[in-house]
Amino acid sequence: MWHRPWRPPPQLDEGEVKREAEKELSREKELSRQLMREEEKMVFSSTIHVLGLGATGKYIAHALASLPNGPPVTLLMHRPLLMQQWHDEGAAIRVLVNGEHHVQKCFNVESSAKFETQDPQQQFPRFGPNLEHSAEPPDTVIGNLVVTTEPSVTLAALASIKHRLRKTSTICLVQDGLGIIERINSTIFPDPHDRPTYVLGRITHDLKSTDRHFTIVENRVGGFYCSKLPQVVETKEEYYAPVINRTDFSWSLHARHLVGSLLRTPGLNVTSLGHKSFFARQLSKLAVGAIIGPLSVAYDCSNDQLLYNYSASQNIRYLVAEISRILLSLPELASFHKIERRFGVNKLDSLVLRCIRKTGKNTSTMLQDVRAGRKTDVDFYNGYLIQRATELGIPCPRNHMLLHLVKGRQARRSREANSYIPFENES
Known part of the structure; x- marks a missing residue:
């Protein structure tokens, strides 16, 4: 009986090892994208949450709520006093432009942190049952989040809702300065595979607060510049394989929805830029x-x-x-x-x-x-x-x-x- 003679396995040079590793990574990456798309379809939410209710946060929330057939907008509040002020001022955001008030009331309200009200049964029936709230913050997934808090308090604000964010979520950070993304990654999302999609934004509208917390003045019309950041994933298959850094420029469903909603909002004057620009x-x-x-x-x-x-x-x-x-x-x-x-x-x-x-x-x-x-x-x-x-x-x-x-x-x-x-x- 004839037997095939034994031959040693072919030796692959370093370049071939790297190419094989890249091919395998590409296959796994495509499979991961397919799984993510399926997961996104199951958990997709059109609601846009706004974290940070300074002049910028209120202005963006007001602009989104003014969209015809626009997405639901939810305001995240972290203090009982802020929620009390919201109801005392008629559960609405008012923007004063050239002496004319523009009022929007189509908002949902959620607490972003656990707090106790003075009366556990406290409700606000004058403004509808949908505005009742409890001390327990909800646990529903946040798919689209606009953050307008100051960078110095952003980490604490995000930590309070970290359990509601997923890798399919998109976070739009509307802030000045740089370096906050690196701190969020190291503190809130240390695992690169669990990180959400980031969109950076900067607003140039001249806004001013008033004595009434939920009333702001627009002194001068400006613009809103935003850019989706590519995601970088570092992969090492085996101890002998090279480390491969992959940059993913693809857009998730939530990223497309959030940036698309901002672009459709005429009052914001949104311009989408490449991340380098x-x-x-x-x-x-x-x-x-x-x-x-x-x-x-x-x-x-x-x-x-x-x-x-x-x-x-x-x-x-x-x-x-x-x-x-x-x-x-x-x-x-x-x-x-x-x-x-x-x-x-x-x-x-x-x-x-x-x-x-x-x-x-x-x-x-x-x-x-x-x-x-x-x-x-x-x-x-x-x-x-x-x-x-x-x-x-x-x-x-x-x-x-x-x-x-x-x-x-x-x-x-x-x-x-x-x-x-x-x-x-x-x-």
């Missing part, structure tokens, strides 16, 4: 905020006073040069055409001066927060620049100084506001 725009805003905000805290003055103080104007120049060097070195911007025109010293200097002249006697948000003893967003301005400069090996002593100056003044004011009494052996 959005990143560049956000960096320009960040550079200006990283100079005006901290310096207004350092000199405890309105924005326009920075132009009339020789020491402050000199510090602006030094900071512009330091920040420009960091931005021009970022690898994400290497492919941009004529990057020097956008982030060079002369361009950044003109942006800062233009913003100071435009805002005039206004007090920066960072200074308002410090005076009130609240946490500031300096970590997402100067802190982000310091992080990127460290990665690139670029010294940035002035940003370090301003970061700790702002934090120190905020901590001092917070202690004063809380009648802080130090103890001798306190660590």
